[in-house]
Amino acid sequence: MNSFLPTEQRLAITCRLYPAFPREPAVLVRLIKHIYKRVHDDANAMLKPWGINHPEYNILMMMYGTEGFTLNPSQLADAAGEKSANITRLTNELCDKALIERTADAEDRRKVTLTLTAKGVALIEKFLPDVCALLEQETASLQSREMVQLERLLKKFLTQLDNQTDQG
Template identity: 25%
Template sequence: MSFVKDHDEILIALRRIIRAVHLRSKKLEKETGLTAPQFIVLQALARRGSMKPSALSREISLGQPTVTAILDRLKRAGLIERTASASDRRSTPAQITAEGLAVIETSPELLQTGFLKAFRKLPDWEQHMLIGALQRVAELMDASDVDASPILTGGSEMVKPAPDAARAPKA
């Protein structure tokens, strides 16, 4: 394989990844009307039950203002409910509605879900090799310091992780 061909191969692989994320995000949005971050909020609420926005933010590694905005949209759509806490009036935990659960059950799988299932089946050495290679690609693209969340989304939507999300305790 020629030197130029090697460059083409890596750029083609990167473009395929970007395109796959974009297409899966569009499919989710078309079928549910939800963005990937909105869908992940619903999934977290279905999995964990009623949660305060701060705990939800830590759970899914998104900033609290982003989570609050998502919760507002999901409430308007009837997919969640928010009720004032009896012990703290400032807190309004969110819980998924029956309609929200129905959306999750009938939605296409997120790209990251299928990827993580396959990735976890790989031997440890191969997982570490892939992580190292992708981190190196990020460095080569001057993207090492770009804020990123573990949520794969397409389009222009930017999702930032919560500060120190990796060290935040699980609520």
């Protein structure tokens, strides 16, 4: 059974009860939410043997994809799409696991730098084959051109959301 079918049925009822309800935008937003939850759950299951969860993985990968493996907390929050309070909690957990280290700026001790440790880099490089396999599995039904088109459309959608935030 299509896991999205109950949502579509609820949307049909909503549209019948409130004809002005915008079905297509609601479907898109709900599909994104369902996809996010599934991707998040699948990633958590895959990452569990490595001793990390999906939000920690995102933090590690944002740092791994940065020259020098170093970011400050606000850069990391922006890159990972996390609130600053959540970044503090996540980076504390990753520091406790010795996967990243926190250092104070020599000139201004209020400024903090976060850097992947050698242990963090080694862990990432161990789980990356599993991550690659999961990503390939999750997108297996899409052709390359469809992935390019979906990427373009999602970026367009994100730009619209960013524009709304900038205006509001």
